[in-house]
Structure formats: structure tokens, C-alpha cells
Amino acid sequence: MKVLLCPLNDPGYLYPALAVGAELRRRAHTVHVLAGPRAAPAATAAGLEAVAVVDTTALSVSHWTARGPEQYTEVARAVRRTRPDVLVTSVLCHGALVAAEAAGLPVVVLGLTAHLWPYRSGIGAADARDRTWRLTETLKHYGAVREAAGLAPRHDRFPDTPLLGTAFLLRGHPVLEPPGAELPPAVEHVGPCWWEPQPPAAEPLPDSKPxxxxxxxxxxxxxxxxxxxxxxxxxxxxxxxxxxxxxxxxxxxxxxxxxxxxxxxxxxxxxxxxxxxxxxxxxxxxxxxxxxxxxxxxxxxxxxxxxxxxxxxxxxxxxxxxxxxxxxxxxxxxxxxxxxxxxxxxxxxxxxxxxxxxxxxxxxxxxxxxxx
The missing domain is CATH 3.40.50.2000 (Glycogen Phosphorylase B;)
Structure with missing residues (x-):
């Protein structure tokens, strides 16, 4: 199997994808990572092959609301180059979702620790802090990328469906969700997917206080x-x-x-x-x-x-x-x-x-x- 990792290149999004990529590589799958200059050394440290990004802002979380079309272009280019069987991307990486749809590829989304969008079951409104607003705002940016890519309108039963990909993996645990919360069927808690580069040496710190x-x-x-x-x-x-x-x-x-x-x-x-x-x-x-x-x-x-x-x-x-x-x-x-x-x-x-x-x-x- 060929896998293209196309996460946002900031450490909080990149590192979990590298953890998953390293496990897939251990299983003898071919894994490429779409990475800008700052992310490429981490991909190499994880034992994975980097595919260079031309537009270094396209995979930056700081630009997720504005650079979706450029992100789509970068991912589509990498898909043509590596011919993957599946994409693995990050939440907020709308260009990757649209590129996967355009290429007819399954896409797995690595989410954050807790579910940010509305649950399928009705739980107390006190916990629903802006969840509907978050979904509406996210769909607005996603829709703009689809429109720029020229894809036909979707007709999904639930509005969050296109953002969940083939599978949407939360990096937390059900204990962090409200009791009785019913997640969409595509959403699964998998846990931290923890990876980070090794420091060159223990950092010297004063020991006079804890x-x-x-x-x-x-x-x-x-x-x-x-x-x-x-x-x-x-x-x-x-x-x-x-x-x-x-x-x-x-x-x-x-x-x-x-x-x-x-x-x-x-x-x-x-x-x-x-x-x-x-x-x-x-x-x-x-x-x-x-x-x-x-x-x-x-x-x-x-x-x-x-x-x-x-x-x-x-x-x-x-x-x-x-x-x-x-x-x-x-x-x-x-x-x-x-x-x-x-x-x-x-x-x-x-x-x-x-x-x-x-x-x-x-x-x-x-x-x-x-x-x-």
C-alpha cells in the first residue's frame, strides 16, 4: 500500500501523522510525507521520505482559512507524483480533503484530542460551547476550496460528513467527552499517536525549585x-x-x-x-x-x-x-x-x-x- 501523509506542517499536527506513518512504514507500506523545509527534518528523523512543498504557507495552520486552494494544488501535485492508495491528513486541512475527493482516494483525518463539532446525540447545551458555530465556520472554508477546485455540489445527510473523511481519528479518549455523547460513525478515538524528535541532550535546569x-x-x-x-x-x-x-x-x-x-x-x-x-x-x-x-x-x-x-x-x-x-x-x-x-x-x-x-x-x- 502507498500512503501519502499531508498534514499541516506545524508540530502539533505533523508529529501525530509521523507517528502513524512510522507504524505504517514498519508494516512495510510505502509512506511519503508532504513537507516544507521546516517539517522535512522531522519526517527524516521519523524514517519517512519527504515530498517537497512548493508553497510553504499552504500547509501552515496559521493560514488554514486563507490558503485552502493553494493547499489543494500542493496535495494534488503530490498525489500525481506518488500515486498513493490513501491520504492521511489533519483536521482543518481542507485542500487535502478536496484533493482526495477529486482523485477518488480514501482519506483518513487525524483530529485533535476532543471532538469540536456537534455530537449526533443531544447533550447539555452547557458543553456545546460554540460547536455549531465552529462547524458552520469550518464548512464555509471547506466549501470555498471545493468551489475553487470546480467540484460539483455535495448532498450529504449530515453537514459534517465531508469534513470527516473516510475515517476521522480523535487523539484523545472517550473519558474526555461528555457522558452520553454520540460521535458520528466515522469518528473513532485512537489515542495520542505520540511522536517528537529526540533532544540532543538533557537540558541543564536549575534544581533549587521543583x-x-x-x-x-x-x-x-x-x-x-x-x-x-x-x-x-x-x-x-x-x-x-x-x-x-x-x-x-x-x-x-x-x-x-x-x-x-x-x-x-x-x-x-x-x-x-x-x-x-x-x-x-x-x-x-x-x-x-x-x-x-x-x-x-x-x-x-x-x-x-x-x-x-x-x-x-x-x-x-x-x-x-x-x-x-x-x-x-x-x-x-x-x-x-x-x-x-x-x-x-x-x-x-x-x-x-x-x-x-x-x-x-x-x-x-x-x-x-x-x-x-
Whole structure:
């Protein structure tokens, strides 16, 4: 079987696809990865062959709403070159969905950790945070790509059908969904599909205080975490290692116990941390749960609200006090999250559930099934 991986090239989307690709390669399938210059070294490190992207913005999550037609062109070009039997792509990668349809190929979509669009069953409206709006907005951009590609209109029974592909694989666990939530038939929980490059050496860190790992997401017009980080980690019990991710320039106070940077991995640092503080995006949440670490969540927009709610409901997280909270309350939230035995026990329980799921195996099985 020939497989073309065409995920978004940002690490949070690229790395899970590489995990699945490496498992498919281990099964003796031919696997290519559509990759720009920044993503190609990771593909090589995973033992996979990269196919170069001409337009480097086409597979960037920062441009997912605007570069769909260019993404379609890139994927269609790679399909002609590699002649795959199946595509594997990311959520929000509409150009790949349309290219697969145009070529008559099955397509497997790697989703995020929790399901963002409406469930098929009616659950409490309190959990439905903008789910209908999210679906409507996503379909608008998807429809624009289809129109640009000249494909005939679709007539699906459910509006989310075209976004789910042949199979839609969530990288979390049912425990993170609301009780009674009924997912569409094409959607399956497979687990983290975890991969990241190995750091060249252990990072030297001061050992005078225990560590917290902090991963910043986009603010989406919400509150920046920096004022609260500065307060929580000044004269507190912990020092924080802060991953900037796709956030803006750092705003660390000179006297705050913060070590700030950008790294293409997080696992070794999470291993050394007592807790993970995050806006609640998939990668840091999964890194914490895989290692049985409790979470302190401060969501803004997009998936953050949905995933943070899932973590709180599952008993693996506390909420970080909001803007305007006192420094004492913020420091207490860090210390209490790190020391809470029930929170840690529940996180360790879910770590076991995720490990038992054998995510790369299940995902590779789904890709093989889709190609038949």
C-alpha cells in the first residue's frame, strides 16, 4: 500500500501523522510525507521520505482559512507524483480533503484530542460551547476550496460528513467527552499517536525549585497568560519552563522564576515537571496525560474551551484563576495542583488508559481499512 501523509506542517499536527506513518512504514507500506523545509527534518528523523512543498504557507495552520486552494494544488501535485492508495491528513486541512475527493482516494483525518463539532446525540447545551458555530465556520472554508477546485455540489445527510473523511481519528479518549455523547460513525478515538524528535541532550535546569511546564497557545483575543505567569512564579514554590509555541514575544518579568524558549519537543521537560500549565491545546494536554501529570488550564478560544472542559470533567485538571486574581491565589493554584493526590491519581489512571489503547497501532489499522 502507498500512503501519502499531508498534514499541516506545524508540530502539533505533523508529529501525530509521523507517528502513524512510522507504524505504517514498519508494516512495510510505502509512506511519503508532504513537507516544507521546516517539517522535512522531522519526517527524516521519523524514517519517512519527504515530498517537497512548493508553497510553504499552504500547509501552515496559521493560514488554514486563507490558503485552502493553494493547499489543494500542493496535495494534488503530490498525489500525481506518488500515486498513493490513501491520504492521511489533519483536521482543518481542507485542500487535502478536496484533493482526495477529486482523485477518488480514501482519506483518513487525524483530529485533535476532543471532538469540536456537534455530537449526533443531544447533550447539555452547557458543553456545546460554540460547536455549531465552529462547524458552520469550518464548512464555509471547506466549501470555498471545493468551489475553487470546480467540484460539483455535495448532498450529504449530515453537514459534517465531508469534513470527516473516510475515517476521522480523535487523539484523545472517550473519558474526555461528555457522558452520553454520540460521535458520528466515522469518528473513532485512537489515542495520542505520540511522536517528537529526540533532544540532543538533557537540558541543564536549575534544581533549587521543583518545575512546572508551561505551554502557551494562541490567545484568540482572550487574556494573555503572561501577567498571571509572572505573578504565579514570583516568590512561589515552583520554577516554570515556558514553551512559547505559536504565541508571541515573551513578556516575562525580570524577577519571575521563568525559563522561556521554543523547543521542538516537550516530553523530557514534562517528565521532570510536577504539573503542566496550559491554555489547553492538544499537544501539551496529551504530553501531561501520557505521563500522569496534573493540569492547570486557562483556555481562550478554538479547541481550548472544549478540551479544558473535558479535562476538568475527567478530574485531571484545575482551572487557573482568571485575570485580576491575586498573586497569592495564583501561587496557591500552582502548588495545590502539584500536590493534589486525587488529581495526580486520576491523571495516572488516564495515562494507563492511553497507553493501553496502542494508538499508533489503532490508527494504522484504520488507514489500512480505509484503503480497502
Amino acid at each position: 518545575l512546572a511546564y508551561v505551554h502557551l497557545g494562541r490567545t484568540f483575543g482572550g487574556a494573555s497568560l503572561w501577567p498571571r505567569l509572572n505573578a504565579a512564579f514570583t516568590s512561589g514554590t515552583h520554577r516554570a519552563v515556558v514553551e512559547l509555541g505559536r504565541s508571541g514575544d515573551p513578556e516575562a518579568a525580570a524577577d519571575a522564576d521563568l525559563i522561556v524558549g521554543r523547543r521542538p519537543w516537550m516530553g523530557p521537560l514534562v517528565d521532570r515537571a510536577d504539573l503542566v500549565l496550559t491554555n489547553a491545546t492538544s499537544a501539551p494536554v496529551l504530553a501531561a496525560l501520557l505521563r500522569g501529570k496534573p493540569l492547570l488550564v486557562a483556555p481562550n478560544g478554538s479547541e481550548q474551551q472544549v478540551l479544558a472542559a473535558g479535562c476538568l470533567r475527567a478530574g485531571v485538571a484545575r482551572g487557573l484563576p482568571g485575570p485580576g486574581a491575586s498573586a497569592a491565589d495564583l501561587r496557591a493554584a500552582v502548588e495545590e495542583t502539584a500536590r493534589d493526590p486525587e488529581l495526580r491519581a486520576r491523571a495516572q489512571e488516564i495515562a494507563g488508559l492511553l497507553a493501553d489503547g496502542k494508538s499508533e497501532t489503532r490508527a494504522a489499522d484504520a488507514v489500512e481499512s480505509a484503503s480497502h
